Amino acid sequence: MSNGSSQENTFAMLCHLSALSGYLIPFGWIIGPLVVWLIKKDEYPLVDDQGREALNFNITILIAHIVAGILWLFCIGIIVTGIVVVAHVVFLVIAAMKANQGQRYRYPFILRFL
Numbered sequence: 001m002s003n004g005s006s007q008e009n010t011f012a013m014l015c016h017l018s019a020l021s022g023y024l025i026p027f028g029w030i031i032g033p034l035v036v037w038l039i040k041k042d043e044y045p046l047v048d049d050q051g052r053e054a055l056n057f058n059i060t061i062l063i064a065h066i067v068a069g070i071l072w073l074f075c076i077g078i079i080v081t082g083i084v085v086v087a088h089v090v091f092l093v094i095a096a097m098k099a100n101q102g103q104r105y106r107y108p109f110i111l112r113f114l
Contacts, residue, residue, distance in 0.1 A: 008044040012099035
C-alpha cells in the first residue's frame, strides 16, 4: 500500500537511514534525522510523521548507549552495547523499508519526546 509521492516516501526513508551516520559522526543519530525532518516536514506530512518517529527512536537509542556505557563498569556493558547496536540497525532498516512504501512505522519500546 503506497501513500504519497515517490519523493515523499524517499525523504521519509532518509529520516530513518540518515541516523546511520551516527556510527561515523558524533551525534549523527540525532543530526541526520533532524536535518531531513527540518528541511522537508512542512512539505510532506509523511516526512513530518516519520521524522518525529526517527528522532524519538534515536534519542531513545542514545539513552540506551549511555546506560550500556555505564554497565561497562559491571562487565555486562559489552553485551548490552551489542544488543543495542543490532536492534538499532535492524529497526532502522525495517522503518526505512516501510517509509519507502509510504507506510507510517512505529518503533517498539521507545520514549516519545516529540
